Amino acid sequence: MGKRRMRAKLPKIPDEVVFLEILPRLPVKALSRFKCVCKLWHATISDPKFRFSDQRQRVVFLSHPNTLRSKDDNNSFCELRSPWKEKALVRLLGSCNGLLLMSRASSVYLWNPDD
Structure with a gap:
């Protein structure tokens, strides 16, 4: 009999952490590529309010x-x-x-x- 491989289950990162803490810190080019992850990501990244949520202050x-x-x-x-x-x-x-x-x-x- 063949052995079954057990996949490690990764913990799910809450959407609010992804959309409020992680994605706003990414460069614009990366964000444009991530629009294809799912419909929710596409809608969130395409929302004009999202683009201005970047908290980084560049000197x-x-x-x-x-x-x-x-x-x-x-x-x-x-x-x-x-x-x-x-x-x-x-x-x-x-x-x-x-x-x-x-x-x-x-x-x-x-x-x-x-x-």
Whole structure:
């Protein structure tokens, strides 16, 4: 007779822990992939209120006229890759929910440094 393998039963993580503590801490790219897990995850991640539930506060500052730095999760500073190929004077006008409003020359840009 063949032996039956016993599967270890994993404990279920409550939905509220997943939706309030775990998913909001993930990068946007990962969240977009997790929409296919189930209908509930898709609906929750697609809800506009969910996107703004991220509690992380990202510190971004200009260390030189054209260099942006950010404090990462390890509390150390890292240089952000500029969306522009050439160096130019950049002003940080403001930020909201991880998006940066910046001006360069006579133009204004909205930039998501996580993408």
